[in-house]
Amino acid sequence: MCPGKTLEAKKLGKEIDAILLTIVRARKSSNDRCGQKDLLGLLLQENGVDGRLGKMLTTRELVDECKTFFFGGHETTALALSWTLLLLARHPEWQNHLREEIRGVTGDKEIDFTKLAGLKKMGWVMNEVLRLYSPAPNVQRQAREDIQVDDLVIPNGTNMWIDVVAMHHDPKLWGDDVNEFKPERFKDDLYGGCKHKMGFLPFGFGGRMCIGRNLTMMEYKIVLTLVLTRFSFSISPSYSHSPAIVLSLRPSNGLPLIVTPL
CATH class of the missing domain: 1.10.630.10 (Cytochrome P450)
Structure with missing residues (x-):
């Protein structure tokens, strides 16, 4: 990716984060921060110290989850x-x-x-x-421990990218x-x-x-x-x-x- 496009992408990412943070803060300051039965309301329930899952969801994680649903869902x-x-x-x-x-x-x-x-x-x-x-076109996973696959050792922490497009077009798998x-x-x-x-x-x-x-x-x-x-x-x-x-x-x-x- 060229430097100009990289800077443009970073700028756009910051703008998206700013928009979502504005929405999150507005909902937090309202009297009905968790009452609305939508995605943001559910996430805000986990943003408090008494989150239902027992672990507080940070504002950064909350924004990232919103981005995942917004882009992945559209x-x-x-x-x-x-x-x-x-x-x-x-x-x-x-x-x-x-x-x-x-x-x-x-x-x-x-x-x-x-x-x-x-x-x-x-x-x-x-x-x-x-x-x-x-x-x-791809799926990412991270090894959480050393994994032995035949003669190959995948070290703990290794990020792996699975090429979905290649797998879906492999005649050995599909004929x-x-x-x-x-x-x-x-x-x-x-x-x-x-x-x-x-x-x-x-x-x-x-x-x-x-x-x-x-x-x-x-x-x-x-x-x-x-x-x-x-x-x-x-x-x-x-x-x-x-x-x-x-x-x-x-x-x-x-x-x-x-x-x-x-």
Whole structure:
């Protein structure tokens, strides 16, 4: 990263911290600092000396948690939907499959939370999109003790980065059709037929799995249902396929589509 961009990023980070600190201080000074049933209210309950978990959450940690939810809960879902629209534009038959499923689940009514679980094929599509274009391209873990892996010793404190994009495109794990869009691979298999259950990691794994996983699935299905029942779409001739990792995996040249009302 060039020095100018680094300084710009640091400046932006400070501005975001300042905005969140202003919001936190305003809520702290109000008469109802913990009464509001939202994320900030829950975090403020742990910010006091009598936090329910027995450990005080510092203001720095509170701000960091807000940033995690804000960025993780917005950008990654938006990118997953963007890549989905691209793949559905390339495979219009799957637009039709999903519209048929939506009609079968909702009838003539608007989608509601209680019916989201019935959108099975949409779940397959989501998993296949997250496999091919995972918005979170890597997972980080830190060794808390020395770990022996065959002949390799991983020292305590080592930071490890797991390349999710590479794993999701490894033919040794997924087969020769690894680069093909085939949502049906997730029909009867939670891991899409991957030869190792740890080969599919769109939300991480273990106790540190993405806390927003269920929220992402809910947002994804609701938004995609609203789009598919109102529009059909195809790829614009001006589209240039150029995925790039800039913290997250995104279309670096944008994603122009031709959208037609139904």
